[in-house]
Amino acid sequence: MKALVYTGPKSVEVREVATPAPVAGAVKVKMRFCGVCGTDIGIFSGRHPRAKAPLVLGHEFVGAVSEAPAGSRFAVGDRVVAYPLISCGECRPCRTGTPHVCQTLRLIGIDRDGGMADHLWVKEDVLFKVPDGVSDEVASLVEPLAVVVRSLHQAQFQALDSCVVMGAGPIGILTAIVLKHAGASKIIISDIDEARLAMCRDFGFDAVNVRETNLIEHVNAVTEGTGVDIVFECSGVESAALDMTKLARVGGMLCITATHKVPHAVALIDINFKEQRLVGTRVYTLQEFGDSVAFAGRIADDLSKLITQVVPLSDAASVFDMIADPSVNAVKILVDCQA
Structure with missing residues (x-):
């Protein structure tokens, strides 16, 4: 399948990668859009302390379910976004109700392959359905929206x-x-x-x-x-x-x-x-992420104005040059994972 891969400092490529194997308890999600985040810029620069090449980038994604296990609460065609945090479940923050600040916190798209690809297997318990009436483009902003919701709560x-x-x-x-x-x-x-x-x-x-x-x-x-x-x-x-x-x-x-x-x-x-x-303030709780899914629908008109460019996955190696070029006036760039 096609993916945007970080290959080393200041180097990314759109390349064919191995199709990921099914994962027990996971849902296969066909990616639609994935936002480019400041963290992705840090990875591209080679300064991120955990991200190791080769790595499929992207943690702000929306997609549609293409395969689901028997008895799943998701059906093929459901549009979903994913809470991308991976906590250990054993450290003190995890054991005392704050796993979003796990002492060994990991994220999809940083510590494991992410969503700038054709599809991804995602654990069912971190997926949220996108409400009808919320566009795929707006849904891709749920993750940064959750960052802000957490910030207001902390303040x-x-x-x-x-x-x-x-x-x-x-x-x-x-x-x-x-x-x-x-x-x-x-x-x-x-x-x-x-x-x-x-x-x-x-x-x-x-x-x-x-x-x-x-x-x-x-x-x-x-x-x-x-x-x-x-x-x-x-x-x-x-x-x-x-x-x-x-x-x-x-x-x-x-x-x-x-x-x-x-x-x-x-x-x-x-x-x-x-x-x-x-x-x-750091990232968000699972509850705040879920609340942000519904909130995105209520402020969709304003959220859509943040999206300044949409780039096809086939040309996604150019996004970091676009961000660095002041003449482009990029605020939020989305990668169209099916183009």
């Missing part, structure tokens, strides 16, 4: 909270979209990419280009010097780590959604003097 977001989202990448824009639908009173989003900021303005967000405007001064101006209730740090850049405490109010929340790969300076004195709260 203890409440309706009418004011928020800053630092970084207008796919997760940052998606965070702002979810905040809008969850009833945020104010949504300020920052970045340096004017095309992405233009998309944010089309959504109705207060979009700030930090190359042109000082974000701290802007937030102080629009909040009368108070700061916002919650800062979602979605950029992963050093300057954001230092600035975030200046953006949140006294008693405000700082939620680290991005993965900071190296230590960065943080103004801990602000956390002391302003009694701010700092929380991390």
Whole structure:
């Protein structure tokens, strides 16, 4: 079968690979679309600590059941998305109800072959049916949507909270979209990419280009010097780590959604003097993933606007060049696994 395979640092190929053998308790899923994620970019660069070549990429996928075991709750033709986390079931987090932060957490598409292929065998207990009326393209965004749902839960977001989202990448824009639908009173989003900021303005967000405007001064101006209730740090850049405490109010929340790969300076004195709260967030629970399937249907119109390019699997080796090319203006790229 055809698949997009990571073959080594900065090298991917569309190649014929062996058809995977049936797996006990699994369902055969014919892939339809698979999103390209920041994690895939990290794998492509050769910097991911666990991903080993050769590897079929992709963990944000939607497909249709083509084979199911006897007695399965799925029927041939059912459209499904998969919770891609693989937990050990034995470590303390797994034993105490938080397997999504398993001490040896693994993922489909990182630690085993993923969904940028013709099909994949997936364990039945991690599959969720896609509701009628939700397109395949929108369904492929359930996984990043679940990341954002977890982030809002960790930040203890409440309706009418004011928020800053630092970084207008796919997760940052998606965070702002979810905040809008969850009833945020104010949504300020920052970045340096004017095309992405233009998309944010089309959504109705207060979009700030930090190359042109000082974000701290802007937030102080629009909040009368108070700061916002919650800062979602979605950029992963050093300057954001230092600035975030200046953006949140006294008693405000700082939620680290991005993965900071190296230590960065943080103004801990602000956390002391302003009694701010700092929380991390990582992936999502099985419940949050399932809830995101239904939620995707309710915000489908906005989710579809995030998809800027659809690339056939036959040409998918080009996606990382597209992402690196600023003239392409890529936000969310999907791979059409049947083209």
